Amino acid sequence: MVYIGIDVGGTGIQVGIVDQNGVILQKGGIVTRTDVPFATQVKAMADCALDTLAKSGYTLDDVASVGAGIPGVVDPRTGRIAFCPNLGWKDVPFAQEMRRHIDKPVYMDNDATVAGLAESVAGVSAGTHSSVFLTLGTGVGGGIVLGGKVWSGFHGVGSEIGHMIIEMDGEHCNCGNNGCLERYCSATAIILAARKAVAENPDTLIMTKAEGDPMKINAKVVFDAAKEGDALAVKLFGDYVKALSTTIVNIIHFLDPEVIALGGGVSKAGDFLLDAVRAEVARLVMYKTLPFARIEIARLGPDAGIIGAAMLGL
Amino acid sequence: MVYIGIDVGGTGIQVGIVDQNGVILQKGGIVTRTDVPFATQVKAMADCALDTLAKSGYTLDDVASVGAGIPGVVDPRTGRIAFCPNLGWKDVPFAQEMRRHIDKPVYMDNDATVAGLAESVAGVSAGTHSSVFLTLGTGVGGGIVLGGKVWSGFHGVGSEIGHMIIEMDGEHCNCGNNGCLERYCSATAIILAARKAVAENPDTLIMTKAEGDPMKINAKVVFDAAKEGDALAVKLFGDYVKALSTTIVNIIHFLDPEVIALGGGVSKAGDFLLDAVRAEVARLVMYKTLPFARIEIARLGPDAGIIGAAMLGL
Numbered sequence: 001m002v003y004i005g006i007d008v009g010g011t012g013i014q015v016g017i018v019d020q021n022g023v024i025l026q027k028g029g030i031v032t033r034t035d036v037p038f039a040t041q042v043k044a045m046a047d048c049a050l051d052t053l054a055k056s057g058y059t060l061d062d063v064a065s066v067g068a069g070i071p072g073v074v075d076p077r078t079g080r081i082a083f084c085p086n087l088g089w090k091d092v093p094f095a096q097e098m099r100r101h102i103d104k105p106v107y108m109d110n111d112a113t114v115a116g117l118a119e120s121v122a123g124v125s126a127g128t129h130s131s132v133f134l135t136l137g138t139g140v141g142g143g144i145v146l147g148g149k150v151w152s153g154f155h156g157v158g159s160e161i162g163h164m165i166i167e168m169d170g171e172h173c174n175c176g177n178n179g180c181l182e183r184y185c186s187a188t189a190i191i192l193a194a195r196k197a198v199a200e201n202p203d204t205l206i207m208t209k210a211e212g213d214p215m216k217i218n219a220k221v222v223f224d225a226a227k228e229g230d231a232l233a234v235k236l237f238g239d240y241v242k243a244l245s246t247t248i249v250n251i252i253h254f255l256d257p258e259v260i261a262l263g264g265g266v267s268k269a270g271d272f273l274l275d276a277v278r279a280e281v282a283r284l285v286m287y288k289t290l291p292f293a294r295i296e297i298a299r300l301g302p303d304a305g306i307i308g309a310a311m312l313g314l
Numbered sequence: 315m316v317y318i319g320i321d322v323g324g325t326g327i328q329v330g331i332v333d334q335n336g337v338i339l340q341k342g343g344i345v346t347r348t349d350v351p352f353a354t355q356v357k358a359m360a361d362c363a364l365d366t367l368a369k370s371g372y373t374l375d376d377v378a379s380v381g382a383g384i385p386g387v388v389d390p391r392t393g394r395i396a397f398c399p400n401l402g403w404k405d406v407p408f409a410q411e412m413r414r415h416i417d418k419p420v421y422m423d424n425d426a427t428v429a430g431l432a433e434s435v436a437g438v439s440a441g442t443h444s445s446v447f448l449t450l451g452t453g454v455g456g457g458i459v460l461g462g463k464v465w466s467g468f469h470g471v472g473s474e475i476g477h478m479i480i481e482m483d484g485e486h487c488n489c490g491n492n493g494c495l496e497r498y499c500s501a502t503a504i505i506l507a508a509r510k511a512v513a514e515n516p517d518t519l520i521m522t523k524a525e526g527d528p529m530k531i532n533a534k535v536v537f538d539a540a541k542e543g544d545a546l547a548v549k550l551f552g553d554y555v556k557a558l559s560t561t562i563v564n565i566i567h568f569l570d571p572e573v574i575a576l577g578g579g580v581s582k583a584g585d586f587l588l589d590a591v592r593a594e595v596a597r598l599v600m601y602k603t604l605p606f607a608r609i610e611i612a613r614l615g616p617d618a619g620i621i622g623a624a625m626l627g628l
Contacts, residue, residue, distance in 0.1 A: 073604065083601070130467070142568075144568075146460070146465075152570070153571065154442075154443045154444050154572040154607070155570055155604060155607075156604075157570050157600075157601055158567070158570025159568065160567040160600055161568055163567045164564040165480055167480075167482050167493075168481050168556070168557065177598055243482065250564075252471065253474040253475065253478050254475055255467060255569070256466070256468055256469055256473075286471075286474055286490075286491075290387065290469060292471055293468070
């Protein structure tokens with residue numbers, strides 16, 4: 001059997017035909033359109049999936065299920081999507097609509113959650129007892145996999161890890177609260193902190209690397225400057241490591257998973273980030289002599305969305 | 315069948331013979347002695363358990379298992395206790411030693427965890443999909459129950475909820491870190507904050523209720539003064555509600571359990587605390603229109619330790 005995985009993004013929709021080991025056999029994709037009604041959007045996804053299936057050499061008889069990773073809040077039990085701002089959806093019957101075109105079981109979950117599932121099937125946390133996946137991108141998303149199964153909570157509002165508060169009365173977050181870890185651990189947080197810092201202190205390698213334009217600062221620019229020992233960049237990197245390590249220690253002290261995997265754009269910093277975070281987490285954990293979660297960089301990259309969506313049906 | 319439950323405390327050890335519904339059929343207890351060797355401590359517990367069993371009218375043939383709630387870090391898989399400061403234990407083979415006296419399967423877990431399990435079998439979270447239990451006492455302990463089973467994590471160091479950080483660089487905690495929620499949400503935190511506040515502002519109902527002695531301040535004194543509208547007490551109560559609500563919202567945004575149950579001394583404030591916390595949590599949750607965890611006061615009181623320990627064998 002094969003599994004159709006659909007990674008629903010704000011700019012593009014990626015589709016894959018995936019085998020039971022999480023290997024993508026065929027890929028396809030369309031541009032996300034928000035200027036057409038919901039039913040048209042879903043039909044376009046289904047058409048792309050059927051087209052990709054045909055190219056893969058498999059037929060509908062081989063398909064076990066359709067899975068979708070949604071950048072929003074889903075209720076896997078009802079098949080409805082409560083919110084999906086990028087697609088303009090609010091309380092839409094996604095599973096029901098998809099089944100009008102592909103009459104197979106339809107599964108769905110949050111995009112960060114399915115990426116975490118992908119890593120637990122075919123990536124860095126494969127075969128583990130439990131894992132928590134963090135996407136460090138524009139925001140911070142989270143995916144929890146326990147005993148091989150996605151954990152989305154009782155009401156489907158769990159694993160919104162980016163909005164756990166690590167600083168009461170801290171930085172204001174778009175969600176309305178203050179001190180959400182997303183405001184410290186996302187790529188956006190690094191960029192905003194760096195822009196503010198260079199305004200006060202423009203004599204930094206960060207500005208050189210950003211060609212003198214604060215709008216060209218990104219996480220890579222800051223981390224690269226830190227690697228070269230630029231004082232301001234080292235300070236910004238240290239603040240980032242501290243916040244991310246606090247987040248990781250909170251996950252350890254709460255759920256104690258076997259693996260905590262870091263994905264998203266910031267995780268491309270690789271060992272430079274990983275070494276610093278591992279050292280800081282070891283300093284912060286309560287029981288210094290007891291083993292705790294392995295911290296790893298996620299392996300699957302952008303394909304995690306397709307693979308995880310497909311694996312919802314496993 | 316019946317289940318032996320042992321609640322190992324720093325001052326007393328409570329033993330109960332418990333049926334499969336979490337009903338205590340017979341209770342016993344001894345004073346905790348720390349001046350004798352480990353083997354002698356365990357033998358005293360076993361003797362008390364056998365004595366209590368005899369009084370219950372049941373025999374060893376009726377006993378399914380022995381369970382223990384330990385105020386420390388246990389490894390349920392190896393049967394060893396890594397740390398238990400109150401008893402003076404460090405890496406002791408508890409299960410093995412207990413079986414020398416009572417040859418039945420021996421289970422154990424953290425004391426807050428077993429109290430959470432008790433609530434999920436016979437208390438406020440009975441029959442639920444998932445629950446998180448918080449003990450608001452001298453410290454803050456936590457217990458996680460998912461699908462009827464205790465979740466202690468992969469390495470057995472999970473559900474140390476009291477040491478999740480809600481304020482980076484915040485109040486110093488005994489664990490060595492800063493900003494652990496225990497420093498804001500425990501009874502101790504209320505007492506310390508109140509003592510500090512009355513030193514600067516002694517003209518408060520808190521001092522009247524404490525008979526003019528800051529050492530007589532406890533959580534009840536502060537909350538009672540807040541109920542009567544004392545400005546300083548209202549401020550302290552507000553700070554407490556904010557920190558506890560932040561903690562609860564973090565649990566919701568991470569695990570999204572069906573129920574969050576509040577136990578321990580501070581929870582005796584009942585509806586006065588519960589109403590304020592429910593209102594603040596509703597204000598702080600990210601998806602205001604979606605359902606989230608019910609917040610409830612735990613029901614079983616001090617017996618939760620015995621019941622939960624026994625139910626580890628269920």
